[in-house]
Amino acid sequence: MSAISIGQAVVLGAVEGVTEFLPVSSTGHLKIVEGLMGIPVDDDAVIGFSAVIQVGAIAAVLVYFRKDIARIATAWLRGLTDREERYHHDYRFAWWVIAATVPIVLVGLAAKPLIKGPLASLWVVTGSLIVGSGVMWVADRTGRHKRGEDDTSFKDAMLVGGSQILALLFPGFSRSGATMSTALMLDLDRVAATRLSFFLGIPALTGAGVYELKDALGAGTGAAPLAVGTLVSFVVAYASIAWLLRFVAKHSFNAFVLYRIAVGLLLFALLGTGVLRS
Numbered sequence: 001m002s003a004i005s006i007g008q009a010v011v012l013g014a015v016e017g018v019t020e021f022l023p024v025s026s027t028g029h030l031k032i033v034e035g036l037m038g039i040p041v042d043d044d045a046v047i048g049f050s051a052v053i054q055v056g057a058i059a060a061v062l063v064y065f066r067k068d069i070a071r072i073a074t075a076w077l078r079g080l081t082d083r084e085e086r087y088h089h090d091y092r093f094a095w096w097v098i099a100a101t102v103p104i105v106l107v108g109l110a111a112k113p114l115i116k117g118p119l120a121s122l123w124v125v126t127g128s129l130i131v132g133s134g135v136m137w138v139a140d141r142t143g144r145h146k147r148g149e150d151d152t153s154f155k156d157a158m159l160v161g162g163s164q165i166l167a168l169l170f171p172g173f174s175r176s177g178a179t180m181s182t183a184l185m186l187d188l189d190r191v192a193a194t195r196l197s198f199f200l201g202i203p204a205l206t207g208a209g210v211y212e213l214k215d216a217l218g219a220g221t222g223a224a225p226l227a228v229g230t231l232v233s234f235v236v237a238y239a240s241i242a243w244l245l246r247f248v249a250k251h252s253f254n255a256f257v258l259y260r261i262a263v264g265l266l267l268f269a270l271l272g273t274g275v276l277r278s
Contacts, residue, residue: 004039004045004046004049004222004225004229005225006224006225006228008037008039008225009049009053009224009225009226009228009229009232010228010229010232011033011037012030012033012034012049012050012053012229013053013056013228013229013230013231013232013233013236014232014233014236015029015030015033016030016050016053016054016056016057016229016233016236016237017056017057017060017232017233017234017235017236017237017238017239017240018236018237018240019240020054020057020176020205020233020237020240021057021061021176021197021198021201021237021240021241021244022176022240022244022256023136023174023176023177023180023181023253023256023260024174024176024177024256024259024260024263025125025128025129025132025167025171025172025173025174025177025260026054026057026174026175026176027050027125027167027171027172027174028125028128028129028171028172028174028263028267029263030050031120031122031125031171031172032122032125032263032267032276034046034050035122035276035277036276044116047116047120047212048212049225049226049229051208051209051211051212052209052212052226052229052230053209053226053229053230053232053233054205054208054209054233055205055206055209055210055230055233056229056230056231056232056233056234056237057205057233057234057237058201058202058205058206058209059230059234060233060234060235060237060238060240060241061198061201061202061237061241062202063238064238064241064242065198065199068199069202071090072090072093072094073094074090075088075090075091075094076090076091076094076095078091079091079094089150092154093152093157093199096152096154096157096158096161097157097161097199097200097202097203098203099154099157099158099161100157100158100160100161100162100200101161101200101203101204101207103158103161103162103164103165104161104162104164104165104168104204105204105207107165107168107169108168108208111168111169114169115168115169119169119170119171120171121278122267122271122276122277122278123271123278124170124171124172125171125172125267126172126264126267126268126271127170127172127264128170128171128172128173128174129172129173129174129260129261129263129264129267130260130261130264130265131173132166132170132172132173132174132177132178132181132260133257133258133260133261133264135177135178135181136177136180136181136253136256136257136260137253137254137257138181139180139181139182139184139185139253140181140184140190140252140253140254140257142185143184143185143186143187143188144187145184145187145188145189145190146187146189147186147187147188147189147192148188148189148191148192149188149191149192149195149196151188151192152188152192152196156183156186156188156196157196157200159182159186160179160182160183160186160196160197160200161179161200161204163178163179163181163182164178164179164200164201164204166178172264174260175197175201175204175205176197176201177256177260179193179196179197179200179201180193180194180197180253183196183197184253190248190249190252190253191245191248191249193248194244194245194248195245198241
């Protein structure tokens with residue numbers, strides 16, 4: 001018996017696709033929706049399902065940015081044997097993405113009992129949504145938005161990549177929100193911050209999905225719900241990516257800040273009144 005039905009998988013896949021790359025916390029929204037549908041948010045099968053359907057969203061990034069990824073991968077492969085190619089920004093950027101993924105992998109493995117245990121609470125999601133909103137507001141207001149994607153450095157990649165740990169430990173903070181906020185604090189413009197967040201998320205989220213696949217199936221999540229949720233996540237995420245890049249080119253992050261606060265306060269009320277259990 002699957003822990004998640006096909007219908008629930010469709011809903012959760014859509015939620016994942018919409019929220020994975022918006023700075024509003026996909027994990028937080030998944031936990032809220034799971035709670036409203038009566039799905040235990042701390043169940044191993046549910047946690048595994050949430051990680052696996054992220055692969056659909058990552059696939060959407062791979063397809064959407066396929067030309068950029070092909071260019072970066074080609075430069076990296078050439079640089080392995082061609083000394084001159086190593087001075088190319090794309091070659092260095094590929095190594096930066098790899099290096100920036102190491103911190104979140106190490107913390108994820110070391111803190112797995114906490115991530116699947118007390119940190120999976122909806123109370124943690126509530127606090128993280130609100131605190132993360134404040135961080136994003138400050139970052140957007142104080143960042144000078146003067147540096148483009150070609151101006152990124154190894155330091156930028158490591159700091160932005162390391163900030164993903166915040167979302168890993170505190171669901172609700174948002175991986176996209178943490179990385180974009182950090183990039184803005186480093187004076188990257190909004191489009192560059194958003195694109196850097198996308199690229200840094202590829203190895204981290206793909207690795208998490210593959211790592212959790214066995215546990216998700218073994219804990220009682222059927223292959224069919226996993227496939228459906230992942231497919232829906234891919235389709236919705238592709239549309240979400242296209243919309244977000246157009247939005248940040250002309251707007252600030254204020255709308256996301258206000259939305260996160262509203263969701264955080266709503267969740268606080270639902271938990272406080274007993275409508276949802278933590």
